[in-house]
Amino acid sequence: MRDVILSLSLRSIRIHFLRSVLAALGIVIGVVAISSMGMMGANMTLSVTEELSSMANNLVVRAYTGGAGFGGGPGGSGASGGGDEFITESEFREITKIAEKYGLVYGVQSESDRIEVGDRKGRATVYGLDDKVIPSIFSLSEGTFPKSTSSVVIGPTLASRYSLKTGSRIDIGDPDKGGTTTVRVVGILEERGMSMDVNSDSAIIANQKLFNGIYGREGEYNQVNVILSDINDTQKVKSAILEKMNRKEETVTIQDSSRMLESITSTLSTMTTFVMAIAGISLLVAATSIFNVMMMSVTERVREIGIMRSIGTQKSEIRKMFIYESVILGVIGATIGAILSLAIGWVVVLAMVGSTDYFFSPPSLVYIPSAMLVGIVICVISGVYPAWRASSLDPIEALRAE
Amino acid sequence: MVEKRLIELVEVTRVYPLPSGDVVALDRVSLTIHEGEFVAIMGPSGSGKSTLLNQLGCLDRPTSGDLFIRGKNTREMNDRELTGLRLNTIGYIFQRFNLIPLLTAYENVEYPYLMKHREPDYTGRVDSLLGMVGIDPPMAAHKPPELSGGQQQRVAIARALVNDPALILCDEPTGNLDSVTGRQIMEMLAELHRKGRTILMVTHDAEVAGFAERTIVMKDGRVI
Ligand SMILES: Nc1ncnc2c1ncn2[C@@H]1O[C@H](COP(=O)(O)OP(=O)(O)OP(=O)(O)O)[C@@H](O)[C@H]1O
Numbered sequence: 001m002r003d004v005i006l007s008l009s010l011r012s013i014r015i016h017f018l019r020s021v022l023a024a025l026g027i028v029i030g031v032v033a034i035s036s037m038g039m040m041g042a043n044m045t046l047s048v049t050e051e052l053s054s055m056a057n058n059l060v061v062r063a064y065t066g067g068a069g070f071g072g073g074p075g076g077s078g079a080s081g082g083g084d085e086f087i088t089e090s091e092f093r094e095i096t097k098i099a100e101k102y103g104l105v106y107g108v109q110s111e112s113d114r115i116e117v118g119d120r121k122g123r124a125t126v127y128g129l130d131d132k133v134i135p136s137i138f139s140l141s142e143g144t145f146p147k148s149t150s151s152v153v154i155g156p157t158l159a160s161r162y163s164l165k166t167g168s169r170i171d172i173g174d175p176d177k178g179g180t181t182t183v184r185v186v187g188i189l190e191e192r193g194m195s196m197d198v199n200s201d202s203a204i205i206a207n208q209k210l211f212n213g214i215y216g217r218e219g220e221y222n223q224v225n226v227i228l229s230d231i232n233d234t235q236k237v238k239s240a241i242l243e244k245m246n247r248k249e250e251t252v253t254i255q256d257s258s259r260m261l262e263s264i265t266s267t268l269s270t271m272t273t274f275v276m277a278i279a280g281i282s283l284l285v286a287a288t289s290i291f292n293v294m295m296m297s298v299t300e301r302v303r304e305i306g307i308m309r310s311i312g313t314q315k316s317e318i319r320k321m322f323i324y325e326s327v328i329l330g331v332i333g334a335t336i337g338a339i340l341s342l343a344i345g346w347v348v349v350l351a352m353v354g355s356t357d358y359f360f361s362p363p364s365l366v367y368i369p370s371a372m373l374v375g376i377v378i379c380v381i382s383g384v385y386p387a388w389r390a391s392s393l394d395p396i397e398a399l400r401a402e
Numbered sequence: 403m404v405e406k407r408l409i410e411l412v413e414v415t416r417v418y419p420l421p422s423g424d425v426v427a428l429d430r431v432s433l434t435i436h437e438g439e440f441v442a443i444m445g446p447s448g449s450g451k452s453t454l455l456n457q458l459g460c461l462d463r464p465t466s467g468d469l470f471i472r473g474k475n476t477r478e479m480n481d482r483e484l485t486g487l488r489l490n491t492i493g494y495i496f497q498r499f500n501l502i503p504l505l506t507a508y509e510n511v512e513y514p515y516l517m518k519h520r521e522p523d524y525t526g527r528v529d530s531l532l533g534m535v536g537i538d539p540p541m542a543a544h545k546p547p548e549l550s551g552g553q554q555q556r557v558a559i560a561r562a563l564v565n566d567p568a569l570i571l572c573d574e575p576t577g578n579l580d581s582v583t584g585r586q587i588m589e590m591l592a593e594l595h596r597k598g599r600t601i602l603m604v605t606h607d608a609e610v611a612g613f614a615e616r617t618i619v620m621k622d623g624r625v626i
Pocket residue numbers: 418420425426427445446447448449450451452453454
């Protein structure tokens with residue numbers, strides 16, 4: 001049947017076109033805000049996951065520090081002495097023996113130290129790695145890998161912060177405490193991003209001889225990394241190392257990237273939820289404007305409501321008329337919002353994530369219909385009270401209105 | 403001929419409670435209207451004529467007393483049923499015409515039909531009623547604000563008749579019209595009465611009341 005109530009709602013919207021457009025605009029903005037924030041979060045998660053899983057074949061073995069020094073009962077054999085935070089040369093060899101058939105095993109030494117470039121002072125992490133390992137885990141953007149005990153390669157962030165080029169010199173160390181060592185930059189690494197094995201972007205990478213020359217600490221590794229050839233070996237290698245090394249007491253802990261991946265994605269999802277909640281406030285504002293417009297519509301149409309009621313229109317039909325009106329505003333606003341979300345979401349994702357590779361993937365696009373739904377539901381809710389008000393008007397009073 | 407009771411008021415009182423004191427708009431009014439009657443209600447301003455008509459039209463409920471429509475006590479009906487009564491049994495014609503401004507003349511007449519039958523009028527009833535009251539199809543496509551008072555009242559009469567009501571209530575139907583147009587409208591009502599409709603009409607105008615067969619006079623909320 002032709003729904004006369006629906007057509008009354010439509011005509012009311014058409015007559016108050018500008019007012020309706022403004023009300024729907026609130027919903028448009030709310031839907032765009034929520035969906036583009038959601039899409040930004042989804043795209044960020046997807047691209048970080050992708051980036052991290054490319055290095056998910058990493059195992060990082062560190063010395064166990066958990067219960068050290070506390071009343072741990074059986075652990076207090078005294079064997080661990082003062083080298084608690086380090087993996088020793090013999091432990092490193094044992095780990096190598098277990099893991100070398102599954103991939104590349106290498107020890108990492110690191111210190112955070114004072115550096116000086118020209119007259120600029122600062123701090124940086126200095127890594128000591130085996131000569132042969134450096135070329136196999138890093139790529140150069142310029143220069144060569146270090147060959148002598150006075151040359152280093154540096155990360156791109158450090159290079160740009162201190163305007164370092166190949167050939168530049170860096171003084172490492174504090175002149176007041178043990179003096180400084182001058183090294184020459186022979187190469188600059190490509191950006192590697194966040195990683196859990198070696199954070200090279202703002203670090204100095206030296207070979208082991210140079211590192212030990214500065215800091216001593218021969219055979220004391222901060223961590224031992226295993227790059228597995230096959231990611232499916234992760235658990236096998238991990239438990240083999242743990243079983244061997246921790247037989248008598250806890251000596252090592254192993255971190256694999258899957259845990260880190262989990263914690264990063266959960267952080268990202270918390271962040272996304274938070275940003276979306278802020279965007280949600282814009283929908284609340286939209287709800288207020290819809291509510292306002294609906295109340296105006298009711299007030300303006302009091303007499304019309306009185307007429308309709310007096311000639312036999314049920315309260316439920318009156319309610320329907322106003323609910324229709326708010327639903328129509330919601331659907332129009334949410335639809336326009338959804339279309340704009342594609343464009344604005346794209347721009348936001350491009351600006352914030354830097355890549356739109358995942359823009360059209362389901363986990364990203366799903367935010368558009370979700371935000372639409374939220375927008376429409378908010379409209380309906382905002383229309384409930386005005387509709388109820390309209391339907392409970394006294395017909396005689398309403399007829400008297402001007 | 404056995405007269406059937408269409409409406410019966412028994413001791414109906416309507417009190418408006420106001421801060422300045424209660425206003426007794428209807429004071430124990432008892433009244434019976436039979437089917438086929440044409441009754442005029444007269445009386446000075448503020449005597450309770452509109453209040454009485456609103457009671458008869460089920461737009462309002464008595465403070466005390468009972469209103470029976472075809473033997474059924476309206477006190478026992480809920481809002482839904484009373485609204486249904488207004489849709490199906492009562493046709494209302496107002497002094498201010500009270501057409502829905504968003505709808506065309508045709509749609510205004512069709513509106514109660516749609517509410518009742520839940521489908522458009524395929525029977526041609528709306529067209530024939532509009533023809534009867536002298537509204538031609540081009541005029542029926544206009545919205546109420548584009549019509550003259552007389553034209554609007556004709557549309558309102560057609561609307562009041564569309565669901566074939568047992569009772570037609572008019573509150574000063576000619577009050578906003580010039581005397582010539584008023585007379586045309588009255589002739590239309592008289593014609594409806596001749597065809598057997600029950601009509602109750604509030605008026606100030608003795609000449610208008612002359613069209614009715616019975617006149618009830620009110621004063622201070624009572625029938626005298
Ligand atoms: N909603 C209301 N609230 C308070 N008092 C009211 C209300 N409606 C009517 N009254 C009072 O009830 C009395 C009867 O009013 P009513 O409208 O029935 O008179 P009427 O006979 O139709 O007058 P008129 O010829 O001027 O239309 C008046 O004293 C009026 O002030």
